[in-house]
Amino acid sequence: MLYYTFIVHAFEAGTIIAIVGGVIGYFVVLRRSAFAAHALSHIGFAGAAGAVVLNLFYPWVTPLYGLLAFTTGGAAAMAGLGKRASQRDMSIGITLAFMLGLGSLFITLYGIYGAAFSEEAYSILFGDIFGITTLNVVITLLAGMILLLLTSFIYRPLLFSSLDQEVAEAKGMPTLRLGLVFMLLLAVATSIAVQIIGVLLIFSLLVTPAAVAQQVTTRPSRAILVSVIVAVVATWLGIFISYYINFPASFFITSLSFGAYLIARYVYPKVRPSSILRGRAQESEETKEHTHESSKEIPAIPERTG
Amino acid sequence: MATEIQTIELPKAQLDSQIIVAEQVVAGYRDNIVWSNASFTIGQGQFIAVIGPNGAGKTTLFRLLLGIQQPKSGEILVFGEHPKKGNSRIGYVPQQHKIDNDLTVQALELVRLGASGNSWGISLFSDEDRKLALNSLRAVGAEKLAQRSLNGLSGGELQKVFLAEALVSNPDVLLLDEPLTGLDIRAEQELLGLVYDIVQTRNVTALIVAHDINPLLPFLDKIVYIANGKVATGTPDEVLTTESLSSLYGSHVEVLHDSKGNIAIIGIHESHERVKQR
Numbered sequence: 229m230l231y232y233t234f235i236v237h238a239f240e241a242g243t244i245i246a247i248v249g250g251v252i253g254y255f256v257v258l259r260r261s262a263f264a265a266h267a268l269s270h271i272g273f274a275g276a277a278g279a280v281v282l283n284l285f286y287p288w289v290t291p292l293y294g295l296l297a298f299t300t301g302g303a304a305a306m307a308g309l310g311k312r313a314s315q316r317d318m319s320i321g322i323t324l325a326f327m328l329g330l331g332s333l334f335i336t337l338y339g340i341y342g343a344a345f346s347e348e349a350y351s352i353l354f355g356d357i358f359g360i361t362t363l364n365v366v367i368t369l370l371a372g373m374i375l376l377l378l379t380s381f382i383y384r385p386l387l388f389s390s391l392d393q394e395v396a397e398a399k400g401m402p403t404l405r406l407g408l409v410f411m412l413l414l415a416v417a418t419s420i421a422v423q424i425i426g427v428l429l430i431f432s433l434l435v436t437p438a439a440v441a442q443q444v445t446t447r448p449s450r451a452i453l454v455s456v457i458v459a460v461v462a463t464w465l466g467i468f469i470s471y472y473i474n475f476p477a478s479f480f481i482t483s484l485s486f487g488a489y490l491i492a493r494y495v496y497p498k499v500r501p502s503s504i505l506r507g508r509a510q511e512s513e514e515t516k517e518h519t520h521e522s523s524k525e526i527p528a529i530p531e532r533t534g
Numbered sequence: 535m536a537t538e539i540q541t542i543e544l545p546k547a548q549l550d551s552q553i554i555v556a557e558q559v560v561a562g563y564r565d566n567i568v569w570s571n572a573s574f575t576i577g578q579g580q581f582i583a584v585i586g587p588n589g590a591g592k593t594t595l596f597r598l599l600l601g602i603q604q605p606k607s608g609e610i611l612v613f614g615e616h617p618k619k620g621n622s623r624i625g626y627v628p629q630q631h632k633i634d635n636d637l638t639v640q641a642l643e644l645v646r647l648g649a650s651g652n653s654w655g656i657s658l659f660s661d662e663d664r665k666l667a668l669n670s671l672r673a674v675g676a677e678k679l680a681q682r683s684l685n686g687l688s689g690g691e692l693q694k695v696f697l698a699e700a701l702v703s704n705p706d707v708l709l710l711d712e713p714l715t716g717l718d719i720r721a722e723q724e725l726l727g728l729v730y731d732i733v734q735t736r737n738v739t740a741l742i743v744a745h746d747i748n749p750l751l752p753f754l755d756k757i758v759y760i761a762n763g764k765v766a767t768g769t770p771d772e773v774l775t776t777e778s779l780s781s782l783y784g785s786h787v788e789v790l791h792d793s794k795g796n797i798a799i800i801g802i803h804e805s806h807e808r809v810k811q812r
Contacts, residue, residue, distance in 0.1 A: 258637070380656045388651030391637075391644055394628035395699065398600045399652045400620020446640035446683045 235471060237360040238424075242463040244365075244372040245421045249433035250441075250456030251379055252417045254448070255410060257438040258390045263317060264306050264411070265434050267324040268418045271302035273427040274327040276352045277334035284341050291352060292367065295422055299415035302327070307408035355426030357467060357477045368420045375413055386410060387448055424463075425478050432482035433459050436489050443492035458488050551578050553707065553739055554599065559608035561594045567606065568594050572765035574758065578706070579737040581730060583750045586760035592743045593629060595760065596709045599741075600626060612707070620652065625700030627693070629711035629743070641687065641695045642667050642680040648699035670702040671695070674728055690721030697728065708732070708740040714749065722749050729753075747774070748796045774799075 230236055256265050272295040279294025302323070309316045335349045351359065360368075379386075389396040389403040397403045418430060425433050441454035466481030554576035562568045568591035576582055584592045597603040598610050601617035610616070613623060625648075642664070649670075650663035671677045676694040679687065687695065693713050700708060710729065714722050726742075730753045733740050744750055747757070747770075757773045759766045759782060766773050766782045773779070774797055776789045787801040 258639075381654055383656050384647065384651050384653055388647040391639060391647060392651075392699070395626055395648070396651060398602060398619060398624070398626045398628075399622075400618075401652055442638045446638050446643070446681065448639060448643055 233362075234358045234360070235467070237362065237365050238357045238467050238477070239464065240365045241360045241368045241420075242357060242424055242467055243460060244368050245417075245424050246433060246437075246459035246463040247456050248372045248375050248417050249421055250437050250459040251376060251452055252414055253434045253436075253438035253459070254441060254452045254455050255379075255386060255390060256414065256435055257442055258387075258448075259410070261411075261414070262431070262435050263320055265414055265418065266431065267306070267320045267327075268299050268302055268411075268415055269422060269427045269430040270324050270331070271327045272299045272415075272418055272422055273352055274298055274331035274334065276422065276427075277331040277338070277349070280348050280352070281334050281338045281341065284338070292364070292419060292423065295419035296416065298327070299419050300412055303411035303415035304408065307404075307411040351426070352422065353426050353428050354476065355422065355424050355429060355478045357424045357470075360423060364423060368423070371416055371420050375417055378409070378413060382406060382409060425481060429478050429482050432478075432485045433463070436482075436485040437462070440485070440488045440492040443489075444496055458485060462488065552576065553578050553613055555609075555611040555614075557609045557611075559598070559610050560606040561591055561598055561603070562606050563603075567763065569760055569763045569765050572608070572767075574765070574767035576739060576741070576756065578739055579733060580739050580755040581733045581753045582739070582741045582756045582758060583747060583754050584741055584743045584758045584760065585745075585747050588745075590760040590762075592760055593711055595758070596626070596711055596741070596743070599707075599709060600624060622703045623706045624709060625703065625705035625707070626709045627696045627700050627711060627713055630715070637685050638683045640681050640683055641676070641698075642671065644684060644695060645670055645699045645702055648702040666702050667698070670698040673701060673732075674698045688721075689716045690718075690725065693717065693721075693725055694728070697725070701732070706738060708738055710740065710742045712743050712745070714742075714744055714746075719749075726750065726753060751795065751797070 230239075256262055275294035275296070275298025276291040277294070278298070279289050279291045282289040282294070283291075305323070306316065306320060309319050338348060350356075385396065385401045386406050386409075388399070389401050389406050393403050414434075417434070421430055421433055437455040437458035438451070440458045441451040444454055445451050462481050462484040465484055466477045466479075469480045470477035552575040554574075556572050556574050559572045560567060560570040561572070562570075584595060586592055594603065598605055599612055599617055601619045601621065612621070645667040646663045649666045650657075668677065668680060671680050671694075674694045674697050676691065676698055679691055679695060682691075684692070684695070697708075697710070697713070700710075708729070713725060717725065726749060729740050729742065732738050733753075741758070742750065751770060754770050756767060757770055759773050759779070761779075762783050764782055766778060768778075774789055776787065779787045779789055779799060783801075785801070787799055790798045790800060792798070
């Protein structure tokens with residue numbers, strides 16, 4: 229199957245997006261920004277639809293440009309709305325509805341000026357993983373690398389201000405600006421992910437893998453790793469299955485990550501009695517790590533039985 | 535030789551170097567004055583209670599000390615300097631630390647951020663902050679909580695973890711904003727004992743915001759009593775008197791003592807309380 233370029237492109241772009249989604253997604257879950265992420269993808273929908281219309285007149289305009297323009301604008305606006313999620317929800321919801329309306333206008337305009345618009349609309353809403361060009365892959369790769377570099381640079385201050393904003397602020401961390409930077413990172417991640425998974429299904433790469441990770445580990449660095457693995461495996465398997473069974477890859481990717489969540493949530497705690505959900509130590513992992521990393525200075529943490 | 539001995543034998547009060555100095559400080563937000571004309575000093579290794587009704591401006595005092603907020607007038611010095619954000623010599627536990635119910639992050643990781651959360655970039659192989667964090671948890675007797683998820687901890691356990699987070703940078707001043715809220719008497723006593731030990735053994739100055747003065751009385755060196763837009767400071771015996779509190783509140787209040795030394799303040803009207811502002 230790797231004989232076909234479109235399959236190779238699907239795997240390449242899919243992998244990059246899964247990695248980025250897994251990393252950024254952890255912070256989305258940690259910062260309780262799922263609704264903002266959801267709204268960003270819908271704002272992106274308006275941008276993509278607008279770009280599709282512009283494309284009729286200016287062929288160089290691609291949906292990705294529209295996505296980037298709208299999501300980064302939306303992200304900056306949301307970050308400016310303030311830190312309290314409860315205050316933001318209303319404003320985000322109102323903007324979200326307006327943007328969806330704008331998107332539907334653009335889609336209609338496209339129908340008036342262009343030809344059949346349903347296909348374009350469908351690929352924005354649900355993704356078109358087998359329609360990725362070489363240029364798309366290159367752009368995705370560049371954007372992905374920049375996102376990962378920036379995220380690793382702000383990793384600890386972002387983690388600090390996500391978990392404990394007031395103390396982080398007292399320690400001199402620019403918590404508000406970190407919030408803005410994070411929203412911009414999320415905007416770019418959303419924009420590149422829409423090509424693969426579409427506006428409506430973006431959660432399966434941005435939120436679900438991170439939610440899985442939160443169920444299985446209490447250490448942020450590991451949670452990010454688990455989140456990336458879940459996203460990558462779901463994407464690979466999704467593309468693979470979709471190639472043999474002619475149903476949309478988006479469907480399989482979302483189903484697989486959802487399945488992983490169900491297992492992490494309901495099966496994992498039972499097969500692992502020392503579950504973090506009951507607040508106990510992760511014996512095997514921790515013991516291994518302590519003998520590994522710091523056998524001298526720190527005595528192994530006593531195992532807990534109850 | 536003789537002078538050296540003399541130095542050692544100096545009473546504690548004279549040895550105290552003043553690490554917090556407030557001179558005619560007026561605190562407030564924009565046109566709003568929360569309290570004014572506060573002048574006091576706080577020495578090293580002192581255990582201080584910051585007491586007063588809701589909205590009196592207790593947290594405001596902390597924000598001034600942390601450099602998050604500037605005084606409207608007057609001067610406040612911490613370690614002889616104007617407070618700036620990011621002072622690692624101050625450990626801070628904010629009020630109403632909220633931990634999400636489904637936030638599965640282990641206690642050790644939070645404490646660790648107290649040590650390295652303000653450094654940019656990643657260090658894949660350094661484990662230094664992890665060791666510091668474990669030591670800090672051990673210092674508050676909470677090493678058993680290291681791998682527990684924050685959402686599964688009780689109020690008392692959480693306060694210990696926050697205390698460890700504040701202590702991990704080895705501060706000289708601890709600011710604890712209402713750490714006793716929601717704790718039962720046993721957890722309250724345990725936490726206060728812990729803070730007292732830290733004050734004693736590390737010569738740390740601790741400021742604790744509390745509603746009720748009584749649980750703190752056995753430990754205190756000094757009280758900062760904020761009410762009615764004014765600040766009174768001194769030892770418990772100086773501040774908690776009918777005369778001093780009556781002049782602070784501007785109306786007659788009565789300080790009563792029971793046989794066990796507990797006090798009750800009678801005659802404070804809630805109308806003195808201001809709307810809480812952050």
